[in-house]
Amino acid sequence: MIDWPAHLPVLPIAVPLLTGACLLLLKDSYRYTRLAVSFVSVLAQLAIAIELLLMASGFQPSSWINHIAVYLLGDWPAPFGIVLVVDRLSAIMLTLNAILGLATLTYATARWDRAGVHFHPLFQFLLMGLNGAFLTGDLFNLFVFFEVLLAASYGLMLHGSGESRVTAGLHYIATNLFASFLLLIAMALIYGVTGTLNMADLAVQAGKLAGPDRLLFETAAAILGIAFLIKAAAWPLNFWLPNAYGSACAPVAAIFAIMTKVGIYALLRLGSLLLPTGAPAAFGGEWMFPVGLATLAFGTIGMLASQQTERMIGYCVISSSGTLLTALGMPGVTLTGPALFYLINSVLALGAFYLLVEMVERTRSFGADVLAVSLEAFDLDDPESPDRSDDVVGVALPAAMVFLGMAFIACALLVSGLPPLSGFVAKFSLLSASLQASTDGPTVGAWLLVAAVLISSLGSLIALSRAGIRLFWSAEDSITPRLRVVEAAPVAFLVLCCVGLAIWAGPVLAYLNDTALALDNPRSYIDAVLHAQPARLLAPGGAP
Secondary structure, three states, rough: OOOOHHHHHHHHHHHHHHHHHHHOOOOOHHHHHHHHHHHHHHHHHHHHHHHHHHHHOOOOOOOOOEEEEEEEEOOOOOOOEEEEEEHHHHHHHHHHHHHHHHHHHHHHHOOHHHHHOHHHHHHHHHHHHHHHHHHHHHHHHHHHHHHHHHHHHHHHHHHOOOHHHHHHHHHHHHHHHHHHHHHHHHHHHHHHHHHOOEEHHHHHHOOOOHHHHHHHHHHHHHHHHHHHHHHHHOOOOOOOHHHHHHOOHHHHHHHHOOOOHHHHHHHHHHHHHHHHHHHOOOOOOOHHHHHHHHHHHHHHOOOOOHHOOHHHHHHHHHHHHHHHHHOOOOOOOOHHHHHHHHHHHHHHHHHHHHHHHHHHHHHHHOOEEEEEEEHHOOOOOOOOOOOOOOOOOOOOOOHHHHHHHHHHHHHHHHHOOOOHHHHHHHHHHHHHHOOOOOOOOHHHHHHHHHHHEEEEEEHHHHHHHHHHHHOOOOHHOOOOOOHHHHHHHHHHHHHHHHHHHHHHHHHHHHHHHHHHHHHHHHHHHHHHOOOOOOOOHHHOOOOO
């Protein structure tokens, strides 16, 4: 009999891998078969992720030690073999990835999956790479899964072709190849000094280093931190993101909303394991806090300067990364729980926003954006202007326009952090925790975080309000679009997920604060990985 619960940790990788391989064998003429296989795969990943989330939290009975599952690939113990590790943090990211993947895949079935070749296999391989990055327990396989998801993202970036996508895609590929090169250099140095790439074992070995070896390890950790900061779209190496995400087709841009968070996850995971050793400064406030502030400022300025809505959302992605880096760069773990809440909210909101904007743009006639900018520049949108006509008033709004307008307002509230949705809960809890982090009163860093987040929220509110006015209040330029259920439903689903976060904010924050406390106690993670026994030794009659 196969013990399926024991094999759950590997299924988020195995399911999309096998699905992608099967989809490559199916011809395009078998469209409905390909769709069925893709949806079964994503739904299975969501079910597995929820089951792992329940088991990691203790709500579902399991044999896991300290609610941490360690899966030994090849049945070789750590640090010699490849390990997959499931704890609260990785289970949260798996669930978030599956929810976003289900929404974007549903939206893509309207027409985008037919705009190019191999959309469905590439989509599955992207999910596989993301899941693997969240599950892996060693640096080398983190690099491997990074490359898997990046290789798939290169193909998806160019999906639908077009000169703008090719140009933006080249910048995207070049930047990520440079980051991958830094990862390889850092891992080579780390392995040469410590003799291991297993994260748990690395936390043990790093604390034993002294003299030149310690200095070399800190140098390697700094290079590793820079590579993760590039992948997290931190300033100044995030120039590629607005064009790349804005040029990609809507479902691809939406699933890309979680990709920058993989860099944040890697910084948080390694930082929680390595900072107690006192070795690397690359994962602490010395780097992350100032870089986060600079990234947040850059994203805010970019939002205010952007005239194209897709680019504006790209700068919103950068601002969210800046907020997370600034919060996680603060000392202690008080802000980690609220930061994770903000991460979940931002991924869902930005994913919905990218899907929504593609539908909203259908309401614009050719050259409407240029016209709107010209009207603003020459004050022709002034109510007192003699050239302004207000003859069109009292026009009945079709249901499609009502849905687009309400969804745009919801996304704008989520990104700006205004009540009553989960964006407000995320930013309020983040600011409240920063002011209460120190027993001696708010620190200078806390006040800088509060000021930066509030200014960024104001900037995003101004930018998105201006975009909403241009998109919805220019009746003479509007064209009522025809929306399909498979297009509107994913946006509504993601927004409703954010509504659910706001309604159950208390239990969710409590769970995330427990996750932060678990990260602050890395000994449980280290012991679970290093003491995991091979199955052959646990099975009756196994070899000694």
